[in-house]
Amino acid sequence: MSEENTPSAEWGPMRSFGRIKSRKLKPQQASLFDTLLPRIEANDAHVAAALASGRDLWLEIGFGGGEHLAAQAARNPDVTLIGCEPFLNGVGSALRHIADGDLKNVLILPGDARPLLDSLPEASLSRIFILFADPWPKARHNKRRFIQAETIAAFARALKPGGTVRFATDWADYADWALERFLASPDFNWPAQSQSDWNTAPADHVTTRYETKGLGDCAPVFFDFVRK
Template identity: 60%
Template structure:
């Protein structure tokens, strides 16, 4: 990252509770083997036979990322998560399922995006990110114009981006900002297109808690 950039800041707790001993051991042994490079890189060099490269932003405990990786072994999945407990949980999933097609960035996704080449991703998932519901905290939300611009850069033409949330204001916020971008389209035609979980969606424990103020909404956007 250029020295002209302000330092990245991920809001919230970096660790909420002690990491279990087995997960802590995997953080020391497995994570270094599957950590995304810290320099600019082409994801296909990590898995030369990958049919596609996907990215999950804020993978939480890693259940969705691991399940998608197990379901699509021909795909390389990059995952970004700044919170240590989530990373520890994800590394455990990778170990238990013996996944060879996952690479993890344990930090702010904006640093990872800067290291990726243009048009390298076929899919992006942003599932139930922190809504920062208070108006004075909205600036902390992940979905901001500069992040959308970076996502447009790294997504291939025709690439898909799925955003899901159970906070009505964040859904409106996200749709408004993506549709202001000339690079994204929302092809939904009927309510079921956003109210019904997509066929390939994998429900996580966080989603099941229903902590938001509305039923989950799924926005499937396309890179124009």
């Protein structure tokens, strides 16, 4: 393998994430940042090892406090989950869940999911979760929503055929927005089962912290889109 083709060269953009400063954290959290995070950080080497293992790779974007991420990892020991979250205290909370559950199948990227999505090899993910993403309800802020035609194209590139994206929200306009964009994509199907059950939490869903707050303007909506 030539130098340019090694995974570390391919995933160079991931190195540009600034390190979260552990001194801004509570002492218990800071020690997890110093001890646990280096072992499980979704850096080039750890992601390369996860891919080489041949295990299914799932990605959770914006895991908040990490409750869903940790619960899915505990339920699915044969899968490796990557969680991305730029919110410092959320990462600290997820590290606590990972330590408490002695979970060995989680990688954490303390930052923006988009460069990671773009740098993962094509067709490397089996599932993507984006649960109760920031709704940006004001029209002038809609462009900040994570779901855009470009991110849907990035999901399509990174997912295996048959892989899924689960999108959940409790904001009606964001539900419409996401549905419109996924249906416009040539790369995704919305299967009949998800179409009939969109207002019921899927059997394998784990309630998230944000979901319990009920801050949106509608009951939770769940869409499972399938990569063609």
